[in-house]
Amino acid sequence: MYKVVIIDDEPIIVEGISRMVPWDKFGCQIVATANDGIEGAEVIREQQPHILFSDIAMPGLDGLSMVAGLKSEFPNTEISILTGYRDFDYAQKAIRLGVTRYLLKPSNMDEIIEAIKAMVSNLAAKHIDSDSPEELTGEELKTDNTASSFIVNNAIRYIEQNYAHKLTLSEVAEKTYISQWHLSKLLNRHMGQNFSEILNHIRIKEAQKLLKDPALRIGDIAEMVGFIDMAHFSRVFKKILGTSANEYRNKITSKNKSE
Template identity: 50%
Template sequence: MYRAVIVDDEDVIVQGLSKILPWEKYNCRVVATAGDGKRALELIRTLEPDMLITDIRMPGMDGLALIAALRSEFPAMQVTILSGYPDFEYAQRAMQLGVARYCVKPSKLNDLEEALAEMVRRLEKTAAEAAQPATGAQAGESAETPAPESEGAQNFIIKNALQYIEEHYAEKLTLTDVAESVYVSQWHLSKLIGKYTSQSFSELLNGVRIAKAKELLQDPSLRIWEISERVGFTDVTHFSRIFKKMENRSANEYRNQVLGGGSR
């Protein structure tokens, strides 16, 4: 029996979907409900349901980022979006992330049942494909090449993660902070960073910080320790070590040789 989670900040909708949809007809049952995205993430990571029906715009959460996170971490899970906004561009982006259906509130019962049927159809197709024996080459391809919608979700996550780092590099930033901003586990984000940048999180963050430091070194009025603090390093010695490792010269040498500034 397929397990479903329903997420909406309007309790009347959650209760309505739980009761009016013909779950048993499609061999499904509702195992949990949530009123916000944060709680939904906790439930999904614990229960790993087969399908999700969720509102796309809830307080304090970016709906598309949430969908991208779920599609990346749980690529087999099928998702139907409920939205009070008939925004074609928004719907198109959601579909590119692999969403099964995009239903506009108030949705007709027939539309919701069709969404349920489509999610079940996809789950059955996936199960049937998994049951078929694959050749060595096919098995290798399947393991290394994600589905297009999963790839799209991963790209979406990495783009948002890099943007968050660009905006918060000067803070005491951790992998957990960035992972929470894009709604994935830190383990999953670490894996995606390695896949798309061939770097670790610390290497990526240091790269952004050193790039910003090189910009600040163009101002001869700024001392090295001031630049170190401005780009997020709490220890100027550590900053100097990282700068030299990445640029093969000290920050002072960079300023003197490349920009012609005085030593500080």
């Protein structure tokens, strides 16, 4: 039996799909439902469903990021979107990320049944059952790469916006809707660096900009870019740029004077 999860912040929709679809007829069973994105992410990670029906316009949820996270971490999961969000470009992006059907609310039962048939057919074509190992076809690898790139770009953007506070891999993973382990793997694969290295490079890049202002003390700059320990900042700065922060500032000052 294929495992099905339904996520929507409208209980009537969750109940309607759960009760009105003859799931047994399609070799499926509902293993869990959820009414918000956070609970839904937990349910998906716990159940690892074969089929997912989900809204992508729920409070506190970045729908495309959720889809990308799911397709990257669980590439064999078939996803159909239920949404009132009528944006063609958004729908195209969702499909490129691996969504099987993009259904506009209110969806009729014929559309939902057609989506179920398509997802079950896709699973059968891949010879996926509850015990199957996840082996990706060429097309799925392409989709997985698109989803993974989407996640990495979102992760880097989030780090660039939040480097100044005590940022953890766990926080970034939560914002990109995937596990810490999977995010770590994607960063290494796409960037050739681990999370700490990426964070440090972003912080030092910002420090370089701030060092151009002679009114700012180096200790204050270290704190402004997220380093609590001045000694740690000094070590990282020298490791990345091959010179101390003070020497770097002196070079900038000398260059400006000569100009």
